[in-house]
Amino acid sequence: MYLDAVNNLTELPVSYSNGHQPFEEVFAPWKDWEPSTISHHGRACCEIVKEWVGATDCSVMNGGNCLSGPRWIRQRFEWGPTRYPTFWCSVLKNRVLDCGVHAALAEEVFSQRGVKCFRAQMVQEFSRSAAAQWQSSWEEDDAITSWINDHTIYHEGCAVLCGTDTIKIWDSSAGWWLDPKTNKGYGSLLAVKLTSSKGSGELSWGSHSIRLNEWRAFG
Amino acid sequence: MMQKDLTIYISGLYSGTNPQPGVGIARSLRRGFPTAKLVGVEYSNRCSGVHWEDFDDIWLQRPWTELNLDLHAHSIREKLDAGGLWISSIDLEIMWLGEVFPDGHPNLLTPSATALKQIAKPAITAHAGLPVRIPRFVTTEISDWELHRFCRENDWRVWLKGPYYEAVRTATWADLTHWRKVLSSAWATEKLFLQAHVTGYEESIMLSAYQGELLDCVHMRKRDLTELGKTWAGDALPVQPDIVSELRRIIRELNWSGGAELEMVRDAEDQLWMLEWNPRFPAWVHGSTITGHNLPASVVERAADITAISEPAESAEFTRVVIEIPVREEFPLSPLPEPFGGGIGHSMKHPSGLIEFAQRLKNGNGNRRSNGHAEVLTGSTESIPRSYLNDLQSVNFKGLRTPANLFFENTAGEIFRKAAVIGENTTCGLRPIHAYSIKTNPDKRLLKLALDSGLLAEAISAPEARKAVQTGFRTDQIILNGPAKWWRREELPAGDFYACFCDSVEELGQVVNEIHNGTFGSKTVGIRLRTPNIVSRFGIPIDSPELFEILVDAVKTIPTTVKFGVHFHMASSNIGTSQWRHLFGSMLRWCGSIQALSGRLVECLDIGGGWFPDDIQNGNAGHYGEVLQLIPEHLSGVTEVISEPGKALAQPSMALAMSVLEVRRYTGGSCEAVMDGSIAELPMHFFQPHRILSLDKESAEWFPLERGDSILLGRLCMEHDVVAANVAIPESTKAGDVFVFCDAGAYDRSMSYVFGCG
Numbered sequence: 001m002y003l004d005a006v007n008n009l010t011e012l013p014v015s016y017s018n019g020h021q022p023f024e025e026v027f028a029p030w031k032d033w034e035p036s037t038i039s040h041h042g043r044a045c046c047e048i049v050k051e052w053v054g055a056t057d058c059s060v061m062n063g064g065n066c067l068s069g070p071r072w073i074r075q076r077f078e079w080g081p082t083r084y085p086t087f088w089c090s091v092l093k094n095r096v097l098d099c100g101v102h103a104a105l106a107e108e109v110f111s112q113r114g115v116k117c118f119r120a121q122m123v124q125e126f127s128r129s130a131a132a133q134w135q136s137s138w139e140e141d142d143a144i145t146s147w148i149n150d151h152t153i154y155h156e157g158c159a160v161l162c163g164t165d166t167i168k169i170w171d172s173s174a175g176w177w178l179d180p181k182t183n184k185g186y187g188s189l190l191a192v193k194l195t196s197s198k199g200s201g202e203l204s205w206g207s208h209s210i211r212l213n214e215w216r217a218f219g
Numbered sequence: 220m221m222q223k224d225l226t227i228y229i230s231g232l233y234s235g236t237n238p239q240p241g242v243g244i245a246r247s248l249r250r251g252f253p254t255a256k257l258v259g260v261e262y263s264n265r266c267s268g269v270h271w272e273d274f275d276d277i278w279l280q281r282p283w284t285e286l287n288l289d290l291h292a293h294s295i296r297e298k299l300d301a302g303g304l305w306i307s308s309i310d311l312e313i314m315w316l317g318e319v320f321p322d323g324h325p326n327l328l329t330p331s332a333t334a335l336k337q338i339a340k341p342a343i344t345a346h347a348g349l350p351v352r353i354p355r356f357v358t359t360e361i362s363d364w365e366l367h368r369f370c371r372e373n374d375w376r377v378w379l380k381g382p383y384y385e386a387v388r389t390a391t392w393a394d395l396t397h398w399r400k401v402l403s404s405a406w407a408t409e410k411l412f413l414q415a416h417v418t419g420y421e422e423s424i425m426l427s428a429y430q431g432e433l434l435d436c437v438h439m440r441k442r443d444l445t446e447l448g449k450t451w452a453g454d455a456l457p458v459q460p461d462i463v464s465e466l467r468r469i470i471r472e473l474n475w476s477g478g479a480e481l482e483m484v485r486d487a488e489d490q491l492w493m494l495e496w497n498p499r500f501p502a503w504v505h506g507s508t509i510t511g512h513n514l515p516a517s518v519v520e521r522a523a524d525i526t527a528i529s530e531p532a533e534s535a536e537f538t539r540v541v542i543e544i545p546v547r548e549e550f551p552l553s554p555l556p557e558p559f560g561g562g563i564g565h566s567m568k569h570p571s572g573l574i575e576f577a578q579r580l581k582n583g584n585g586n587r588r589s590n591g592h593a594e595v596l597t598g599s600t601e602s603i604p605r606s607y608l609n610d611l612q613s614v615n616f617k618g619l620r621t622p623a624n625l626f627f628e629n630t631a632g633e634i635f636r637k638a639a640v641i642g643e644n645t646t647c648g649l650r651p652i653h654a655y656s657i658k659t660n661p662d663k664r665l666l667k668l669a670l671d672s673g674l675l676a677e678a679i680s681a682p683e684a685r686k687a688v689q690t691g692f693r694t695d696q697i698i699l700n701g702p703a704k705w706w707r708r709e710e711l712p713a714g715d716f717y718a719c720f721c722d723s724v725e726e727l728g729q730v731v732n733e734i735h736n737g738t739f740g741s742k743t744v745g746i747r748l749r750t751p752n753i754v755s756r757f758g759i760p761i762d763s764p765e766l767f768e769i770l771v772d773a774v775k776t777i778p779t780t781v782k783f784g785v786h787f788h789m790a791s792s793n794i795g796t797s798q799w800r801h802l803f804g805s806m807l808r809w810c811g812s813i814q815a816l817s818g819r820l821v822e823c824l825d826i827g828g829g830w831f832p833d834d835i836q837n838g839n840a841g842h843y844g845e846v847l848q849l850i851p852e853h854l855s856g857v858t859e860v861i862s863e864p865g866k867a868l869a870q871p872s873m874a875l876a877m878s879v880l881e882v883r884r885y886t887g888g889s890c891e892a893v894m895d896g897s898i899a900e901l902p903m904h905f906f907q908p909h910r911i912l913s914l915d916k917e918s919a920e921w922f923p924l925e926r927g928d929s930i931l932l933g934r935l936c937m938e939h940d941v942v943a944a945n946v947a948i949p950e951s952t953k954a955g956d957v958f959v960f961c962d963a964g965a966y967d968r969s970m971s972y973v974f975g976c977g
Contacts, residue, residue, distance in 0.1 A: 055761075058804070
């Protein structure tokens with residue numbers, strides 16, 4: 001049925017504003033999702049890969065600042081479906097990785113650099129046409145497509161603490177820092193949830209305040 | 220004054236891929252003053268902005284190359300006196316207007332000459348008080364030796380910049396010397412400068428002011444760029460209050476009138492670096508108007524005392540498109556010049572002749588003399604080590620058959636003595652060991668000096684190891700390195716070696732086997748790492764987890780009867796001293812992982828060579844000591860650190876004497892001298908400067924050649940055989956005179972070749 005959507009030449013107009021939609025509905029389909037994880041066998045087979053990731057990042061960073069984004073991850077591993085569970089010892093044998101793995105790798109890299117970071121679960125707005133394309137290509141790969149909902153999608157990234165309580169959000173699958181001002185329109189961030197296992201707290205992202213472990217929709 | 224009586228002259232209508240802001244200013248002013256008369260001023264009908272519809276009239280001038288500046292100045296004064304306003308978008312025109320109107324003019328909306336001095340790049344002295352820093356810079360008037368040092372210190376991430384426009388990335392010495400000649404010639408000045416690159420996001424602050432009053436300002440972040448790094452899209456933000464406050468003070472102190480743009484880069488640490496303060500509105504000026512900040516209108520409003528129409532923001536962001544517009548009948552398109560014979564493209568100069576205008580202005584006063592440095596800098600002469608001059612005293616030049624290599628015995632002796640104790644005073648408990656890299660210059664005198672100074676020898680082949688033994692080294696004083704150390708294995712001296720570093724996992728397997736079989740012995744067996752992100756053909760690659768795992772498994776096979784070592788080599792003279800340190804840090808990180816995963820302690824670290832002599836000798840080798848201090852926190856098992864200086868020791872130890880075969884003097888003062896030496900004897904000419912000495916016959920003293928526009932040609936029939944460019948040849952120079960090219964004792968010697976000698 002999703003292929004039909006691709007073949008349907010009449011695309012329903014998207015109003016690039018979530019103003020008409022109650023905030024909580026933006027993230028409702030993914031409200032209970034947890035950030036993706038890369039599993040560890042608890043043996044050297046996985047540990048060697050984690051060491052490789054950290055050491056490679058140190059080389060590639062080339063003297064850059066610890067708060068610079070690890071673009072090399074996306075440069076080396078294209079974006080595409082990943083099958084779960086996935087383990088450290090095998091995950092990097094894939095040429096394509098999904099946003100959850102990209103984000104998990106970025107989290108590992110920032111952590112090894114000594115940078116405080118949080119996993120970021122996000123809802124982004126695109127278009128029905130884009131959604132239909134993704135639906136089609138992921139179904140072809142027999143991958144899950146529940147991250148797609150109409151013209152919005154579930155996405156993952158990584159937030160890093162760059163001040164006492166200020167963060168930047170790294171889109172590890174795009175290789176850029178998200179702009180806190182872009183909260184509507186194609187590619188915009190409609191909602192975010194930052195995960196921390198160490199309690200709650202409030203962080204600033206641009207002019208936004210975000211409470212840890214809670215979904216925050218931007219209106 | 221009524222708005223319909225308002226006439227505004229706007230110059231700078233070039234609208235190519237690196238556009239001037241004139242069209243953007245006109246678009247913005249049209250919104251603020253719909254009935255004002257906008258007159259576009261241009262110096263070439265090739266500038267497509269003359270056809271823009273918002274201009275009610277075009278005042279087209281002849282190109283700057285042929286313009287009568289006095290007459291033009293007179294015409295502008297008439298227009299200003301008649302009530303017209305003038306907004307210039309051309310930096311050079313603004314500088315010229317500053318001289319034409321030293322006391323300003325109420326209708327001239329450009330900064331004064333005094334203000335321009337304060338914003339001259341690269342120092343931009345007016346930036347004081349703003350939360351910005353200026354990237355490191357030097358004038359190119361300093362000696363080549365110092366320029367090379369600046370490049371090394373800044374990891375060869377440097378830009379060679381012209382006095383007004385143009386910046387070229389010069390990643391190598393050859394690039395630098397080439398582009399220095401090009402830019403010096405184009406701008407008719409030696410007053411260029413080199414500036415360190417800053418990595419980050421580009422941002423700008425645009426402001427408008429009138430007679431020292433800041434009227435408005437906007438902060439723009441580039442969101443898309445052209446291939447030239449020019450703004451294609453951006454967003455507008457309010458300027459931080461603390462910056463606005465400082466800008467208000469600075470603008471008042473400078474008594475600024477007109478627009479300005481502060482170009483900056485924000486690095487990952489959130490530090491702003493100011494690159495330029497442009498004395499005009501930027502080309503994206505109308506983008507700001509779209510976001511609700513019409514800065515050109517704010518200046519005109521204040522200067523003409525007419526309220527501008529205020530429009531709300533259409534968007535917080537702007538972008539560009541390419542559009543086609545009709546050509547005005549009165550300015551039909553000019554024919555396109557025919558390509559030169561066999562040429563590609565139409566090879567057109569800047570249509571309005573701006574570069575030539577710069578040349579016309581170059582003898583003027585003001586900041587052009589100081590090239591934007593905080594104080595006027597004069598060229599500095601190459602500094603020649605006293606020991607070179609002393610060694611030259613003992614050379615008998617009579618009957619010397621040139622080109623000839625000169626051995627600076629005292630210089631060499633002193634350098635080797637100092638090298639032997641480098642790092643000795645470090646307190647980190649490591650034993651520093653130094654090994655002379657034979658390949659750099661296998662001259663027996665240098666090998667003997669190394670032996671006598673207590674250095675080891677580093678060999679990359681069996682013949683080199685044999686030569687070391689012939690000089691007096693024992694095999695346990697020799698380190699084997701490189702990918703072909705087993706070449707001519709039959710010549711490899713018998714005995715256990717000090718260390719052997721393998722270039723591949725395959726080689727490591729072979730060495731381990733030979734140790735087990737007793738056919739080879741070495742106190743230390745190690746690996747050479749090829750760390751990711753560095754282009755190198757040497758060492759064991761580790762750029763995938765699979766390759767890394769193979770290496771870790773191979774390390775586990777090294778017998779416990781030998782020490783395990785890791786070798787890393789990257790020439791700091793090529794990649795720069797800071798980047799070398801980063802690489803070193805990265806290598807320590809890899810060693811830590813290998814150690815943890817293989818269970819083998821790294822006991823020996825070989826950090827190679829490739830240092831430029833000054834970088835390891837200066838400051839009592841303090842930098843080397845600092846590097847050693849990093850090791851214990853990463854690798855607690857390391858007890859000895861080997862360095863393998865070659866270039867740092869050999870380069871100063873020899874010079875090359877060449878004789879002049881012919882001197883060709885040209886009208887204009889430049890000259891060429893054909894030498895009997897060539898790049899065959901000086902192959903490193905393209906990679907490093909050589910300090911060149913000539914003998915003053917009257918005083919019998921040697922003096923370095925100064926910077927100039929003459930060149931020394933090699934004797935070979937090869938186009939690129941130029942052994943020195945940008946030098947001044949002494950007037951008295953004649954055939955038979957000898958020039959001494961210092962700093963030629965390293966690869967100049969070992970990689971020289973026989974060519975054109977029959």
